Amino acid sequence: MKKIIITLMLPLCAVAGNAQTKAKTGTAKKTTATSKTPVKPAVAVFKTTLDSASYAFGNTMASSMKNDGLNSLNYELLVKGLKDAFGGASPQISPEKSQMAIANLFKTVSRQKHAPAIAAGKAFLENNKKKQGIQVTPSGLQYEVINRGTGIRPKATDTVLVNYKGTLTNGKQFDSSYDRNEPLSLPLNGVIAGWTEGLQLMQTGSKYRLFIPYELGYGERGAGADIPPYSTLIFEIELLKVNGK
Structure with a gap:
């Protein structure tokens, strides 16, 4: 802050x-x-x-x-x-x-x-959840299964290895491990709430698309120059491996 x-x-x-x-x-x-x-x-x-x-x-x-x-x-x-x-x-x-x-x-x-950005994000999610294949959790997180794996699901206390791409609702990309050609290892209890929740839905080998409301993302602060405050985020994530605690 x-x-x-x-x-x-x-x-x-x-x-x-x-x-x-x-x-x-x-x-x-x-x-x-x-x-x-x-x-x-x-x-x-x-x-x-x-x-x-x-x-x-x-x-x-x-x-x-x-x-x-x-x-x-x-x-x-x-x-x-x-x-x-x-x-x-x-x-x-x-x-x-x-x-x-x-x-x-x-x-x-x-x-x-930032009222216009908040309204635009809300409208996007309202329209998106009507699309075929989109599922919504009680927290407001939306997700789409691209490929469903058969491995274990991680817990919030686990460290996972993932590939991912992140974009804003206008399609602008702000991060990608694919572009770096380097998967990311991270603890699930040390990331934004949308990731912590969304990755626990996935089995190893899965690829999901997450639609994350700003409350489950970077909130009112945003992140750096590429993620403005109150941004709704879209992530394509591949769960490659669960490393345990």
């Missing part, structure tokens, strides 16, 4: 003026003065290094948070939190609840940011 940095953000206030005038006859008429020129933010005055650094902290960290999809905060409470920490006051939220609140906020923002 990426390191979360709290940022100081200062609100910019736009000022509009309302003018009331009275006619010479004594009848009061209310008029509103509206400027067509955008109000520019107040220019900061930096008298010391502390001033410059304080502004830099707020601007730099807020820009980073904005890039992650967060567009605003409760500035009053943000400033209070900073003052309490610098002033040595007891926090009004425990460290555990603080981390949970921050994590939940970024999770909500991330889901909103």
Whole structure:
């Protein structure tokens, strides 16, 4: 999980003026003065290094948070939190609840940011499970038997030797042991949940195609540059050997 940095953000206030005038006859008429020129933010005055650094902290960290999809905060409470920490006051939220609140906020923002990808993955799986030969487990994992082997099935505590190819739902390949001409040995309890579950369905010598929802894959984080957050994944996997624990 990426390191979360709290940022100081200062609100910019736009000022509009309302003018009331009275006619010479004594009848009061209310008029509103509206400027067509955008109000520019107040220019900061930096008298010391502390001033410059304080502004830099707020601007730099807020820009980073904005890039992650967060567009605003409760500035009053943000400033209070900073003052309490610098002033040595007891926090009004425990460290555990603080981390949970921050994590939940970024999770909500991330889901909103990637809503199209989440919807596309869900639609793909809904359509895919209607195809002939597709089976669905209670967890939501979908699989198709390409070749059924006759050997033993691995347990979650076993190490297995596999060949595989992984793609996104748009067909883009992100990994392949076939291209490397080198099967992969791995412990089943050390991989994504979709693999742990799916490979236990297979007998040695089998080749399956797994369709893995993001919850059973790399989730909200994704993996590297090739697997975006909330990605539904497709794997063709050959179970070559079960090596035991």
